[in-house]
Amino acid sequence: MEQMAMPTVCLALLLLLQLCSGLAVSNGRSAVKHLPGFQGPLPFDLETGYVGVDESEEVQLFYYFVKSQGNAKEDPLLLWLTGGPGCSALSGLVYEIGPLNFNVEEYNGSLPMMVLNPYSWTQVSSIIFVDLPVGTGFSYSKTQLSPETSDSIQVYHAYQFLRKWLQDHPEFRSNLVYIGGDSYSGMIVPAVVQAISSGNAGDINPLINLKGYILGNPSTDTSFDDNSKVPFAHGMGLISDELFESLKESCRGEYQTIAPGNAECLKHVREFDKCTSGVEHSHILERRCAFVSPRPFEIFVERSQDENARKLSDSEPSLPTIGCRTYGYLLAKYWANDKNVRKALGVREGSIGEWQRCQNGMPYVKDIHSAIEYHVDLGKKGFRRLIYSGDHDMLVSFVGTQAWIRSLNYSIVDDWRAWYLQGQVAGYTRTYSNLMTYATLKGAGHTAPEYKPAECFAMFRRWMHQEPL
DSSP: OOOOOHHHHHHHHHHHHHHHTTOOOOOEEEEEOOOTTSOSSOSSOEEEEEEEESTTOOEEEEEEEEOOSSOTTTSOEEEEEOOTTTBOTHHIIIIISSSEEEOOOOOOSSOOOEEEOTTOGGGTSEEEEEOOSTTSTTOEESSSSOOOEEHHHHHHHHHHHHHHHHHHOGGGTTSOEEEEEETTHHHHHHHHHHHHHHHHHTTOSSOOOEEEEEEESOOOBHHHHHHTHHHHHHHTTSSOHHHHHHHHHHHTTOOSSOOTTOHHHHHHHHHHHHHHTTSOTTOTTSOOOOOSSOOSOOSSOSOOOOGGGGHHHHHOOSSOOTTSTTHHHHHHHHHHTOHHHHHHHTOOTTSOSSOOSBOOSOOEEOOOOBOHHHHHHHHTTTOEEEEEEETTOSSSOHHHHHHHHHHTTOOEEEEEEEEEETTEEEEEEEEETTTEEEEEETTOOSSHHHHOHHHHHHHHHHHHTTOOO
């Protein structure tokens, strides 16, 4: 598998941090008491604002901060990064782990309404949702040119953002800090944790009271993530035993980077694509629907030129219909582009054009090809880690996630077992040495809290309180 130059990336980050350690903090924040679409005052503390990063603070990162609804002085602080790359932090706030959800009803031209999420993770933790990378959500660059960004730049911006945010919020400097994210942020979060750890060791102020990290349905390594799709599909009954055996024999476990001369493997991979092209990869049991904006990432695509393999996607309508899970994403587009909503959020007028939940076509370089070496290094430093998977997610399947965790060669502390919520199996879990917990969410897709909010909240609360799942 291709390995990243981890020490080189970390050294570059540290050099940049040293250059920027004396920069002033941008104090562009405001308390939000009411939100259009939500009836009455918000029953939680919401702050929005911008933090300028880079040497000239040219990049302005927008954030939503929800103070813990428990004991904010003592509860942990979680920095949450949404995947994509290029999906807005609003996704985490209203679809996954935040205190609000859209009331999903057919759009009639009026502003979409919001309701409280009874399973918000903010019941036990303060959470900062930040629009990263630049160009995502309401984050923007002061120059008119489209800024080029990358994995390593996103890591640097995330770390600088958190340092500056803590400078501006000294009351949270003593709180335990966790870094979390899902989907493509599985590539980013471990590198951010590494940067924080290195910065703390270098005595860069303010020191961040880092305790660990959390990853859901995480992209980790292209070899593990991509090549797990075939055994996942076979285990879920999407392909025949015969095709599975032919794929294994002809491709020898490598289903992505196929040698040009391996005609047998290519033929069987095309058959695989044909069998699975009509399946919704984010959750294999749900309807395949149109996406509001381009899908954040789909692995295992555009390899075959077989028109039948893409027949369904070519005939999809341009917008989802009511009854599709993605219809809820459409409501966010109407809501976030409303001028009164932007005013309430404190979005700077003229800073961006149309808001999109997930950006497409922004200049972005994926220069971290594997996060495994970060996990290896961080496992030696005593950080707590929770990794979880929706077991019906084919985008980043539990098969691949379990495979890269096995590659770490950790000893097993608490072997594979069911974990429960209200007397029912919520998923399965295993605890490893080096403070790593892995859990599945039974029946969940990509990303798990969208599908199983009660179970995900129970998992998060127990893990945060250092209780067995």
